[in-house]
Amino acid sequence: MTAGTKFAAIGTTAHVLVTRPETLPAAGTILRWFIGELDLACSRFRDDSALSELNRTGSATHPLLAKAVEVALRAAADTDGLVDPALGTYMVTLGYDRTFAEVPREAAVSVTIDPPVGQAWRDIRIAGDTVTVPQGITVDLGATAKAWAADVAARRIAAETGAGVLVNLGGDIAVAGPAPDDGWSVRVTADHASDEGGQVIAIDSGGLATSSVTVRSWRRGDKRLHHVLNPMTGLPAAGIWRYATVSAATCVAANTASTAALVLGDRAPDWLAARRLPARLVATGGAVTTVAEWPEEES
């Protein structure tokens, strides 16, 4: 028997489930506390966050921010920059300059973007708890911080309570501890808030993440924009895939790969297969491509 609690946090929903219901209060407390700390360190949308200070001044000292930036830089290195934390300026120019609930979904203005020069993320430095960025670089940890937080929180809660734990932060799922019999059943779909469509699968360890171009999308002029940017152009990745779901040993590895898949477009299946990452890619027309032993859909 499992028990869970769900609440709004960091512009999305947080959901924690445990295999021992009596541990749920502690699990919820730990998750709320950790998300609060994460928000204070890594939010791009609150002036008092360490990340805002970093983007304003070029330097900030905060242990949690330093760790989150380190994780983001590893993701960038692992993907040769496909998942780039230094594209914050482009995100702001495109209109995603406040918490997404407040971003106007339509505006008559058109946006002009000059392609990024080089891979600016390589110039981000971490020394101890201090992060420094070159002038003009805005860091955006949206691609990795949430998934990493799910990993950390799940492990923490499992260690604290001894229960099997699933933490879902806006669709980024990490599990830890002993899973229920037959695993945790999870629907993979375009929108984590949806109760229909997609496919239901079971996982018992690691992480599962889905990146989608349909949920956080808006229009500027005649262009439909979304939040997964191509680091080569500074523009939203071409919409070959509507969403991509990846299973990996950790949630942050899964999220890194699912984000990279959207950027890679038609090269994504080979890229994922080479890394033996089970994945399910859904094209804009609805066709499903599975990779690396992702289970077939039951008719």
Place this chain on the structure above:
Amino acid sequence: MAQRLNPAARDSAVGRVRMITTGVVALGLAGTMGLGFTIAEQVKADKAAKAQAQVTEDTTEVAQEEQLPQDQVPQAQVPQEQVPQEQVPQGQATPRQTPRKQATPGTTTPAPKPKPTPKPPVTSSGGS
């Protein structure tokens, strides 16, 4: 189903988390220092024994100060399984590897394979 915590239970849980974190960090540090000290002492003892043997063979040789070059000192290491893999930083600087030398956690271990299931979903993975 959401459950409300009373403030005392919440504070208690937070307190436990902090206490455990502090304990793990303290134990890790103590273990590292203890192991380092033990190894250093062992190295010294071995060196002293060798030096003693040399003195016996050649009494004219001046005994050298027992000092092991830094690059030969075994680095005290707490076994990996004793080190918390993801510590929430608590405000103190911790040694950190250069990001480009270390892979994203989870990329070097095999990915778990999802399985088909007839069970209804307990949660959803999707865009947010």
